[in-house]
Amino acid sequence: MLVLKFGGTSMGSAEAIKKVADIVKEKLQHESLFLVVSAMSGTTDLLLNCGAKAAADDESYKELLKQIETRHLDAVKALIPVQHQSSVLSMVKKYCNEIEDICNGIYLLSESSLRTKDKLVSYGELLSSTIINAALNHAGIVAVWKDARELIRTNANYGNAAVDFAVTNQQIKDYVQQANAKLIVVPGFIAGNEEQITTTLGRGGSDYTAAILAAAVDASALEIWTDVSGMMTADPRWVANAKIIPSISYQEAMELSHFGAKVIYPPTIQPVLSKNIPTWIKNTFAANDHGTVIEFKSESSNIITGISSINSLALLSLEGSGMIGIPGFSSRLFAALANAQINVILITQGSSEHSICVGVDAALAGRAKEVVDKAFEYEINSDKVEPLQIEEQLSIVALVGDQMRHHTGISGRMFSALGRNGINIRAIAQGSTERNISAVVAAADVRKAVNVLHEEFFETTKKQVNLFIVGTGNVGKKLLDQLKQQQSFLEQQLRLQVNIVGLSNSRKMLIDENGIDLAKWEDSLANAEQADLQAFVQSIIKRNLRNSVFVDVTANAAIAGVYASLLEKSIAVVACNKVAASSQLSNYKKLKHLSSEFNAPFLFETNVGAGLPIIGSLNDLMRSGDRVHKMEAVLSGTLNFVFNNYDGSRPFAEVVKQAQDEGYTEPDPRLDLSGVDVMRKILILSREAGVQMEMEEISCNGFLPDSCMQGSVADFYEAMKKEEAHFKAIYDKAHAENCKLKFVASFADGKAGVGLQHIPPQHDLYHLYGKDNVVLFYTDRYKEQPMVVKGAGAGAEVTASGVFADILRAAQK
Ligand SMILES: Nc1ncnc2c1ncn2[C@@H]1O[C@H](COP(=O)(O)OP(=O)(O)O)[C@@H](O)[C@H]1O
Numbered sequence: 106m107l108v109l110k111f112g113g114t115s116m117g118s119a120e121a122i123k124k125v126a127d128i129v130k131e132k133l134q135h136e137s138l139f140l141v142v143s144a145m146s147g148t149t150d151l152l153l154n155c156g157a158k159a160a161a162d163d164e165s166y167k168e169l170l171k172q173i174e175t176r177h178l179d180a181v182k183a184l185i186p187v188q189h190q191s192s193v194l195s196m197v198k199k200y201c202n203e204i205e206d207i208c209n210g211i212y213l214l215s216e217s218s219l220r221t222k223d224k225l226v227s228y229g230e231l232l233s234s235t236i237i238n239a240a241l242n243h244a245g246i247v248a249v250w251k252d253a254r255e256l257i258r259t260n261a262n263y264g265n266a267a268v269d270f271a272v273t274n275q276q277i278k279d280y281v282q283q284a285n286a287k288l289i290v291v292p293g294f295i296a297g298n299e300e301q302i303t304t305t306l307g308r309g310g311s312d313y314t315a316a317i318l319a320a321a322v323d324a325s326a327l328e329i330w331t332d333v334s335g336m337m338t339a340d341p342r343w344v345a346n347a348k349i350i351p352s353i354s355y356q357e358a359m360e361l362s363h364f365g366a367k368v369i370y371p372p373t374i375q376p377v378l379s380k381n382i383p384t385w386i387k388n389t390f391a392a393n394d395h396g397t398v399i400e401f402k403s404e405s406s407n408i409i410t411g412i413s414s415i416n417s418l419a420l421l422s423l424e425g426s427g428m429i430g431i432p433g434f435s436s437r438l439f440a441a442l443a444n445a446q447i448n449v450i451l452i453t454q455g456s457s458e459h460s461i462c463v464g465v466d467a468a469l470a471g472r473a474k475e476v477v478d479k480a481f482e483y484e485i486n487s488d489k490v491e492p493l494q495i496e497e498q499l500s501i502v503a504l505v506g507d508q509m510r511h512h513t514g515i516s517g518r519m520f521s522a523l524g525r526n527g528i529n530i531r532a533i534a535q536g537s538t539e540r541n542i543s544a545v546v547a548a549a550d551v552r553k554a555v556n557v558l559h560e561e562f563f564e565t566t567k568k569q570v571n572l573f574i575v576g577t578g579n580v581g582k583k584l585l586d587q588l589k590q591q592q593s594f595l596e597q598q599l600r601l602q603v604n605i606v607g608l609s610n611s612r613k614m615l616i617d618e619n620g621i622d623l624a625k626w627e628d629s630l631a632n633a634e635q636a637d638l639q640a641f642v643q644s645i646i647k648r649n650l651r652n653s654v655f656v657d658v659t660a661n662a663a664i665a666g667v668y669a670s671l672l673e674k675s676i677a678v679v680a681c682n683k684v685a686a687s688s689q690l691s692n693y694k695k696l697k698h699l700s701s702e703f704n705a706p707f708l709f710e711t712n713v714g715a716g717l718p719i720i721g722s723l724n725d726l727m728r729s730g731d732r733v734h735k736m737e738a739v740l741s742g743t744l745n746f747v748f749n750n751y752d753g754s755r756p757f758a759e760v761v762k763q764a765q766d767e768g769y770t771e772p773d774p775r776l777d778l779s780g781v782d783v784m785r786k787i788l789i790l791s792r793e794a795g796v797q798m799e800m801e802e803i804s805c806n807g808f809l810p811d812s813c814m815q816g817s818v819a820d821f822y823e824a825m826k827k828e829e830a831h832f833k834a835i836y837d838k839a840h841a842e843n844c845k846l847k848f849v850a851s852f853a854d855g856k857a858g859v860g861l862q863h864i865p866p867q868h869d870l871y872h873l874y875g876k877d878n879v880v881l882f883y884t885d886r887y888k889e890q891p892m893v894v895k896g897a898g899a900g901a902e903v904t905a906s907g908v909f910a911d912i913l914r915a916a917q918k
């Protein structure tokens with residue numbers, strides 16, 4: 106005999122029920138069947154909700170009752186031909202009337218007991234099993250319906266009754282023998298006690314019904330049909346890359362289900378394990394998929410089989426000096442919890458014996474405090490023990506696998522992966538079977554934790570990076586082009602799946618967790634919501650996605666102001682914006698500190714020399730113990746371009762405009778022309794060279810007349826035109842000395858300065874063309890001959906590629 110169980114998801118609509126009928130028909134060709142069904146999906150919750158509303162004197166329960174009735178009547182109408190519907194419709198109607206009577210009773214009494222709740226929810230399975238039984242018979246498949254309450258005997262622990270296996274097994278065997286039927290339809294989840302009163306086997310308990318039947322009749326197999334193609338390495342609603350586990354041991358399945366893998370109800374395994382009955386998880390909507398087989402395995406080949414989580418946990422800590430060395434404290438704690446029917450999910454105790462910490466379902470925390478404080482009343486009153494402390498809003502994330510005990514370093518990898526992503530671990534437990542390592546984390550972090558661990562243990566070949574990009578100007582656009590062009594290369598060659606989750610400019614912002622399509626980002630952004638920097642940042646933090654990188658491709662001070670709030674949430678920051686690194690020294694230091702404390706890269710290579718490897722090379726020198734004595738540099742692509750192209754033959758203002766049009770200048774070119782931009786750069790280099798420097802300490806020998814510094818950018822161009830003679834004179838003077846004009850930044854003996862200089866032909870800085878930058882580093886190791894980094898130091902394309910390189914660095918941390 107074969108036992109098939111179809112869950113609520115497989116019974117959710119007439120369409121789905123037709124698929125169930127097809128599968129049953131096919132299976133019947135080979136074997137006789139027990140068919141166990143759950144309530145149509147959502148029905149159990151609806152029934153409980155009706156009861157709760159009625160008990161709270163809320164008359165709207167009547168609307169819910171209508172929904173339940175309509176849903177089931179509709180299913181009958183869709184499944185059974187009109188001329189045969191009446192008897193089933195009247196059966197459904199009769200059940201619905203009974204539900205209404207019960208709810209009316211609850212409403213009148215303003216109260217409902219666990220026993221009444223069991224009676225109420227039993228109608229979900231009674232309805233669904235009646236409907237499928239009728240549908241099968243009308244389709245010519247002969248089926249008999251059997252009330253599970255007459256087969257499965259339990260105690261009277263309503264809501265989660267315990268099975269009396271001796272009576273149950275006998276009842277099932279007797280019935281099967283007497284019925285002699287090919288197909289027996291049974292409502293799942295419900296059972297009966299000695300007095301024939303309805304009980305239930307706990308939420309999700311239809312799986313258990315099926316396992317009990319399978320074990321009683323020594324079934325050839327148990328098949329649990331649901332809406333996924335098997336047990337997966339993690340909950341597929343959370344982890345997009347979760348994979349089907351083709352085969353798994355009973356113990357691993359038990360451990361995974363205990364730790365939240367909802368696809369199977371934990372008690373299900375015990376009956377089938379004791380009879381060694383292979384148990385399949387199969388997909389009603391993809392019946393040919395292999396699915397998962399749960400079976401006996403002497404040696405499983407998996408080190409880690411799956412990752413699951415329990416999402417509502419409270420940690421209870423009992424602490425006090427009176428606990429040390431005195432036996433019996435823990436047994437009293439556990440006895441108090443057990444007597445109150447509070448299940449302990451996790452236990453940790455430090456070797457000092459000064460405290461003991463247990464995890465329980467968050468809903469039971471209040472009750473736990475009552476009973477434990479009562480049990481230790483004497484010790485609490487005499488200050489030997491503190492009143493029970495409760496910490497809520499926690500979750501457990503667990504790694505499960507038979508082979509963990511044979512492999513060292515698994516927990517190390519687990520904790521460091523969580524740590525790298527800024528997930529704080531509140532408590533740890535490892536089962537003595539070493540089949541499970543559990544970490545307690547904040548509930549807000551659990552989804553991220555499951556994803557981080559899944560990536561660490563199952564997606565070793567691929568890593569997902571989640572980008573939040575602000576700025577879609579010259580550099581931003583180029584960056585998006587480059588990302589689009591490289592996306593598949595990165596995935597195939599570097600195994601990096603780069604997901605652009607957020608995109609914002611000063612007008613609009615767009616967030617899409619599945620990744621913004623880079624082929625049409627401009628349209629999507631144009632139609633997105635109004636930009637709001639704080640809302641954007643909060644949304645990044647709230648999403649709490651692993652490997653998040655914030656990318657600032659603006660020159661905006663407000664945006665530089667949000668880095669700290671991101672770094673302290675372990676979100677990496679990549680910026681071509683120089684404002685933060687050149688801000689007050691205290692702010693620069695704070696950001697550096699947050700970056701190291703929260704393990705979140707803060708990278709700004711493009712702050713100096715665009716895509717040139719200037720800061721990275723300097724960092725390498727410093728990290729390897731070198732010391733910088735002197736730096737000499739031309740760091741403004743704009744100024745270099747301007748002085749390389751200006752010879753008085755066309756106006757200075759026109760050359761500046763060309764530099765702006767070609768994308769070398771800051772949005773306000775006065776930042777470049779005044780020397781401020783170069784001051785920022787030498788300041789950043791000095792700081793990266795280990796010097797504590799403020800912007801005010803840098804001297805500036807500027808060349809721009811005061812008249813050019815007033816008003817708007819348009820006013821600036823007008824003013825430059827009027828000052829043409831001033832610029833011509835500067836040029837002529839240098840030319841007369843056979844020198845070129847270079848705006849030089851220098852650092853020596855801990856001091857920095859910038860200014861326009863006459864550079865003679867033999868000078869290192871003379872041969873510098875176009876928009877090129879150059880830096881000469883004189884260090885302990887590069888004494889006479891400096892280390893030179895030289896090349897195009899401005900332009901959207903090269904800046905974008907420098908930002909891109911920083912993103913990859915942050916991603917591969
Ligand atoms: N590790 C896991 N493997 C497979 N499914 C899982 C896992 N963890 C959680 N699930 C979820 O369990 C769901 C199936 O359980 P459930 O809704 O109770 O189905 P049914 O109504 O068929 O009993 C799946 O749709 C899936 O989203």
Ligand SMILES: N[C@@H](CC(=O)OP(=O)(O)O)C(=O)O
Pocket residue numbers: 111112113114143144146149150229293294307308309310311312
């Ligand atoms: N209907 C019950 C029992 C059950 O097992 O349902 P499902 O198979 O849909 O998880 C519940 O919702 O708890």
